[in-house]
Amino acid sequence: FEVHRVRFFGLVPAGVRCLACQPRGGRLALARTDGAVEVYNFAANYFQEKVIPGHEARTVEALCWAAGERLFGAGLGGDITEYDLARLCVARSVDGCGGPIWSMAANSSGTQLAIGCEDGSVKLFQVVPGGIQFERNLDRRKGRILCLSWNPSDTHIAAGSIDILRVFDVSSGRTIQRIMVNYHVQKLKRECIVWSIAFLSSGAVVTSDSFGRVQFWDWERGTLLESHTVSTSAVLSLAVSEKEDSIIVGTSTGATYQFQLLPVKMGSLEKRWVRTKPFQHHTHDVRAVAHSSTALISGGLDAQLVIRPLMEKMQKKGYEAALRKFTFPHRRLVSCARKARLLLFQFSQHLELWRLGSTEETGKDGEVLPLCRMPEHLVQLKSKGPEHIYCSSVSPCGSWVAYSTASRFHLYRVQYEGDSVSVEKVPKVPKLLLPAYQLQFSSDSDSLFVASARGSVHVLQLLEPGGCKHLHTFQPPSGSPEAVYLLASSADGHWLAAVGGDWAIHIYNLKCFQHHCMVPMYSCAVTALAIHPVTNNLVIAYSDQQLFEFSIPQKQYTTWSRTVQNCGLHKVWLERDSPITHITFNPKNPSHILLHDIYMFCVLDKSLPLPDNSALLMNQSTLKQLPETARQRQLHAFKICKKFQPLLFADLLDENCLVMVERPIMDIKTQLPPPIQQKKFGT
């Protein structure tokens, strides 16, 4: 293959601001510093299930789950926002009336929300169907409330502020205890910021502060029970496990520490909090931590989400027990115009269109070919307004670019005349149900498919020179509340596959605008799908790393897919920790399926035997050393290349030309603000 190795996609993922584990649920909500909210599903191998793009004016300082499945966020804008997880947008927003909101916590039953505001007030809101209702104010004192925690029986709230922590009685609203946290450091005139707080059922209040201490207080007596200095810099975040036997804290040096409640001696009843495990997975502030039942989760300003399973909770080594780091979204942010050799990069508020370079040389494996034309930055499209971009796409011919934000849909006609490029906005786009979650052009660039809420897909016909017309809207026959998040259309323009948030795959016939069939339900999230240009087989990748091939004309799984299911995939394949994000095909070689995730690119050759568990899955380097004759025996279906990492996008331009979009982690790090300077030995 001739590989266009692209590293000029200047994506800088936003830092993780806060995390919230769904109580007793399998989901993790994450908010980024740009206001985007993401939902990860533990059951689906921590797949990034839902993304709600951010908004310029809407930062999220705190997230919490309440009343079961409802997700609330609050931020410095002063609003409490409820998110619609089916339509992936803001459902409603209520002003907190207390200035910027720094913290929010839901009580254990999820019926009340408490917010901590800039003006020092703690306000209670009642969670009612269809919204929240202001209930009352608790005793107000000066000083912003940076963190809040309910005690497990919902009778008290502990609030951390600057230099002080207070405990409120919920029923009376009074402050019943004030504890000065800087009591013993009079010498230092610095203020001590209580960054995070947790109320334990034993009556202890745990705080983490800017002096690097994790302290345990007896709130009734106001005395210090234990104090652990974990860091010379601030301890920013803290989370307690549901059983209250383990605590994770995150510091501004990027280190996280686990505390465990352990018996002093074997068999002794007296237990003590002991700092047990230090981890250094981040380079920057760890602003958010969460403690699921089996894992420590931390998110830092370096945009990484790190999930560190607790080995003692693991039965066996396997997929579940692997440490995983997520830096990049599990979605495509890149789209490729194959014929025109263009790449469209999606940023949070603008798009960039690039033309790839070219070469006239050929070479052997591993060689770098001299360029005869450099890549060219053609257009930068800035999105107007505060809303961030949901999705974008470029048509295969390269003359259409479309993107959508929460409330608006834009279509542009791009014309190339020699070296100059002109961009023209298509006027009068049809009013659609917005936002669009995925945009897909048909392979002949004649129509555009818009994935929309309630399981619907709109078909727009593109007209020359720069116009479009709404043709049809597909709806799943049984209806669905969830938005469609993935689309795939066939090369012959006959079929369209759409996946909704309920993971159901519907296939529509484009010729007669009819629902064709539904792929049998599978219990995991779909991470990528594509329709084969020749056979019209739908290839589906699930978040548990399973692969299926479904024949659309025959409405059933293909024999190859059944073989795969019978033999099982290779263990190493199943233990990979990042989902397949894109599937494509080689039209000249129908047995090839090209797939990739963040760490590898794979050509799946259906004509070759599947590897069994004893075989080496990553065998390219050994194969290259073998003579031609010996190779035949070693060949198997998975041809994996790990040369390009982290891989955001890979596509086939033509028969033997690939494009790989990488985003080296180092490049991101150089764009981040410098971390707290730490003296390292020898530097």
Add this chain to the structure above:
Amino acid sequence: VSDQKPLGCWSVKHGQIITCPVVCNFETHEYIAVHDDKVLRIWKNKDINLDKVFKATLSADVYRIHSLPNGGPVVLFKGGGVRTLDVLLEAPQQEIENVISDEVIKWSEAFMEGQQPVLIFATEKDGDFFVYVQKLKMNSLHKYKLEQQELSKPLSFTAYMKNQIITLLCLCSNDSVYKVLIPLQQNTEEEERILFKSLLLNLSVSGSVLKGTSFVVLDKDHVAVLGSLAVSGEEPKECLTIWNTKFQTLQTSKELPLGTSGQLWCYEEKFFFTHGKVLTVMMYKCETSSLAAAVGKLKDSQTPDVSSFVNWNTLGDEELVVSFQSQQSVALKSESRMTLRSKRNTVAKVQPDTVSVGQLLLNLKDASTTVFEDELRQLMSKAQTPDFQATIGCVITALVKRCKADPKYYPRNFLLQIVQTRDLSYSLCPDLMAIALEKKDVHLLQTCLQRFPDIPEEITYACLKVFLSISEAYLQRIDVNLESVICYIDMEFNNKEVKTEIVENGFNAELEQDIWDTKITKETHLMADGEFCPVGPQKAALLNAVLHSAYSETFLLPHLKNLPAQQAVLFLRYLYYLYVKCSEKINTALPGIRSPTINQIMDWMCLLLDAQFTVMVMLPEAKELLSNLHKFVRAQVRFYSELNKIEGSLRELQRLNHQKDSQTYSIEVLELI
């Protein structure tokens, strides 16, 4: 406690004095105080004013109240009378008997023995000390007299109860802690008996004496003493100390410069004492004391191929069955043992059971040597038993014993065979190497050095000395394992026969001979000090075994100092030779099995120079060797510094390469097979 806040505070009226420590009744969560000797006050946490709480005036003076975890408070009167609080409160004005006439109570303590409270208190009268033990339920009182001692009198007491015996410890004015055992089970109502003291601990460390004021027992081996440490000529310093009574050592101490009240309490592994004006709480931890932990000699295992002590592979299937069944039930286990035993009985006629190995050896004690050896061989050949290791140990010990007893007897081959085939260790048969040293059985010593993981440095040194002192001529006749040297020592210098043996691999020996000869002639011209082997191959092999053995420098160095000068020079010469040999190769490793590594050579060289430095300097024949060595080392250092430079520039080059790699766009060729 860093954050001290009173949780509650109560005070008596002006003029009243609280006369004994306030206790808490754990069952009712009430506090009990006595003021003005006779007035009892009982209150709860929520009471604020002490004047308004329950009050009872008693008929006699109270010495102390003891609160027991599940027995209720017990009141001890100054006259020695004892009442439980419940009894007392029923009739506060009841008559309290005087038990001790004009003795004065010095100390008291209460325990629970089963369900009944036991009170123990000590009294003094005219320098005599008495101990009373009172069982409340049985209403029995025993009086003991403490053994009188010259010039010392008890200052402070503490006691604990274990297995129906009260152990009373008393800290005496002669800075010692004594132990007194008082049995609780005493049926005869005898007259006062004398209790004898035994010295438990002497509170003195290297000249300074600890003047203890109070002390507590931590566990069966540790006591903590609070007192002032008086070093002659200095101000006494107050400190808290923990002592190990088993080894009579001071475990740890902490200075308390602000002074204390001389009182020390201990609950739940925490010390409580006042230090200056604050109450200090200190956690402590006493590890079970063992000599191993106290001395802590750990062998650094330099030889990676040390043999394990238990070879699991030798465990037969039978044993696996046994261990499997033992998990299931004890009964089954014993059953299978029995079948096992019967099986073995059929296999071997003479004393097959492992249990009776010792007995067998005893029987053989007087047998003739041949019979003895045969029996032992037989024993070993079939010994695929779980405690095989122990059996081997017994066998070896028996053999060694016999060797000692009979100077003429020395089963050279048999011993060698055992050492070579079995996984032994030095500690299993400590006398074996001593015997071998005595007999100068170098092959056995070599094998031992190679196979034993735990040879003491003293023995290692003894081996080295023997190896160095033994004459080459003697060694020529002896069979030594040469595998560590054959690859790098040119044998033909010493032994043509050996050489032909080496090149027998299908070479034409004569042709080879020619090549070798020319080489030799060439080499002899170049031959400097470091280029020919100063010792014969046998000796070299033996020395290699020493180089390979594990040792720790601190223990070896004193022995090495005793090495005679000539031998030291010879050894250094050999080390130098090895060093030069090593440096010839790019990977600085000598070929062959068990040949010494460069690190071992360097370590020994440093060690030897350290130990024998003065001797070396003085010795005229060492002068040239040392200067050669110095030259060579200097050349090496120079060479390596050059290498360093090259490495630096290469690294820079690689960095440049890497930078080139991180361009933003490139077209590359990828081939997937």
